[in-house]
Amino acid sequence: MLEQVIFFTILMGFLITVLLSPVFIPFLRRLKFGQSIREEGPESHQKKSGTPTMGGIMILLSITITTLVMTGKFSEPTVETYLLLFVTLGFGLLGFMDDFIKVVMKRNLGLTSKQKLLGQIIISVIFYFIFKQSDFSTEIEIPLIDYSIDLGWMYVFFIIFWMVGFSNAVNLTDGLDGLLSGTAAIAFGAFAVLAWNQSQYELSIFSVAVVGAVLGFLVFNAYPAKVFMGDTGSLALGGAIATIAILAKLEIILLIIGGIFVIETLSVILQVISFKTTGKRIFRMSPLHHHYELIGWSEWRVVVTFWTVGLLLAILGIYIEVWV
Numbered sequence: 438m439l440e441q442v443i444f445f446t447i448l449m450g451f452l453i454t455v456l457l458s459p460v461f462i463p464f465l466r467r468l469k470f471g472q473s474i475r476e477e478g479p480e481s482h483q484k485k486s487g488t489p490t491m492g493g494i495m496i497l498l499s500i501t502i503t504t505l506v507m508t509g510k511f512s513e514p515t516v517e518t519y520l521l522l523f524v525t526l527g528f529g530l531l532g533f534m535d536d537f538i539k540v541v542m543k544r545n546l547g548l549t550s551k552q553k554l555l556g557q558i559i560i561s562v563i564f565y566f567i568f569k570q571s572d573f574s575t576e577i578e579i580p581l582i583d584y585s586i587d588l589g590w591m592y593v594f595f596i597i598f599w600m601v602g603f604s605n606a607v608n609l610t611d612g613l614d615g616l617l618s619g620t621a622a623i624a625f626g627a628f629a630v631l632a633w634n635q636s637q638y639e640l641s642i643f644s645v646a647v648v649g650a651v652l653g654f655l656v657f658n659a660y661p662a663k664v665f666m667g668d669t670g671s672l673a674l675g676g677a678i679a680t681i682a683i684l685a686k687l688e689i690i691l692l693i694i695g696g697i698f699v700i701e702t703l704s705v706i707l708q709v710i711s712f713k714t715t716g717k718r719i720f721r722m723s724p725l726h727h728h729y730e731l732i733g734w735s736e737w738r739v740v741v742t743f744w745t746v747g748l749l750l751a752i753l754g755i756y757i758e759v760w761v
Contacts, residue, residue, distance in 0.1 A: 439511065439638060443629075446507040446642050450649020453499040458492075458657045462664045465489035470540045488662060491536045492654060493670020497529045499650035500677075504643050511638060516571050517684050520564060521643050521677060527560040528604050528676030532668030547668070554601065560676070561600040565593040568683075578686050580757050599688060600679045606698035607675030609705060609724045614662035616726060616740045618655040620697045620747040621674050622648050627694045627751035628681045631758055640685055647677060660737050687758065694754035697747045701725055 466489050501522060508514045534556075535547035548556075569575075575592035576585040588595055611617040629644035651674070657663045675698070682691035692699055704725035711719045720728040729739045 442507055442511050442642065443633075443645050445510075446503055446645045447649040447652075449507065450499050450503040450646045451653040452649075453502060454495050454650050454653025455656055457495045457498065458654070458664065461492070461495050462489050462657065465491060465664065470536075488665055490540060490665040490667040491533065491669050492658070492664040493529060493532060493536075493666040493668070493673060496650045496654050496666060496670045497526060497673055499653065500525060500643075500646050503646040503649065507646065508639055508642050511642065515639050516567070517637070517639050518643065520567060520684065521640070521680055523567075524560060524564055524600070524680045525673045525677040527563075528557070528600075529669055529673030531556040531560070532608075532670065532672035535672075536667040536669050557601045557604060557676075558597055561597040562593065564600070564680070565596045568596070569593075573684070574686060576686065577688050580689055581761060595688075596683060599683065599691075600676055602702075603679040603691070603695065603698060604672045604675030606695070606702040607678065608668060608671040610698050610701045610726075611666065611671040612724060613726050613730075613736050613740050614660035615655055615658050616743060617666065617671060617674070618651045618658045619740065619744040621678075622651045622655070623744065623747045623751050624678060624694050624698075625651070625681075627755055628678065628685065628687070630755055631687060631690070632681070632685055634759055635685060637685055640681055643677075644681060647674070660740065690754050690758050693757065694751050696750035697743055704728070 470489055470491050504518060504522060505514065508518050531548075531553065535553060539547040547553075574587075575589055576587045577595065578585045607617065607621070610620060625644045625647040629641045629648065632638070632640035632644060654664075654666065654670075658666065678691065678695060682688050701724040704720060705723045707719050708723040711717055721731040722728055726739050726743060729742070730736060734742075
């Protein structure tokens with residue numbers, strides 16, 4: 438029974454996005470919701486200017502409908518389900534506001550960094566209070582050594598750091614056609630396996646709903662992309678994967694399964710530190726995927742390589758959690 442629910446969850450998430458796209462993409466184009474390409478980015482990306490963005494709306498619709506319908510088929514939605522949807526839609530709304538300012542109001546930078554950070558913190562704090570009222574554990578489990586640390590009330594700061602950090606990390610990864618769609622499908626698929634292994638079936642259903650939605654989106658987002666998800670999608674996916682890790686007590690494992698997102702973020706941090714302290718750049722451009730573009734790799738080669746590394750890291754994360 439549950440295996441069928443999981444299968445039909447992926448299928449439903451995939452079909453909703455695929456069926457929405459041929460209607461929604463022309464609608465975005467008519468509204469002139471086209472992506473503005475930053476001038477300091479790779480020159481080859483300028484041809485993508487005007488490609489419809491804010492396609493993350495389709496992903497969010499698919500995730501929400503699929504999760505509620507398929508969770509209802511298995512059991513009544515639990516507080517975990519509503520927390521996942523709250524964070525996903527909350528970060529998605531924040532990303533939508535950012536995209537709207539960029540493409541409609543023609544302010545290329547969107548929300549200011551302070552505005553975006555404030556929104557992320559507010560969502561994270563609300564999540565914490567609901568989390569705390571529901572008596573979830575505030576322990577962080579350390580893999581490999583079978584040890585845990587109870588942060589108590591300080592767990593709120595960890596939640597803020599984790600949610601803000603990973604929403605921004607996933608957002609940074611969304612820079613090439615299909616890159617984030619593929620790596621997100623792999624990472625959420627890994628968490629679906631781990632949630633299933635823990636008998637946390639609501640988390641598993643949500644995770645595979647995301648897998649189906651982003652794979653459906655990938656049909657239209659693979660090179661050459663017909664639509665971008667924008668911050669609407671990337672911030673939502675980042676918040677969602679951090680929430681799954683917190684609810685499943687797999688916070689540290691996320692550093693491995695979401696290793697691509699971590700590496701992309703570190704490349705930006707190291708680039709900034711190096712340039713400010715020495716005046717020299719470590720990479721030709723950050724995030725890291727742009728560096729490989731500028732040394733001559735095709736966009737598709739970069740994407741497939743990152744997908745492969747993401748898959749290997751996902752397998753490693755599952756192996757450490759389940760078998761070590």
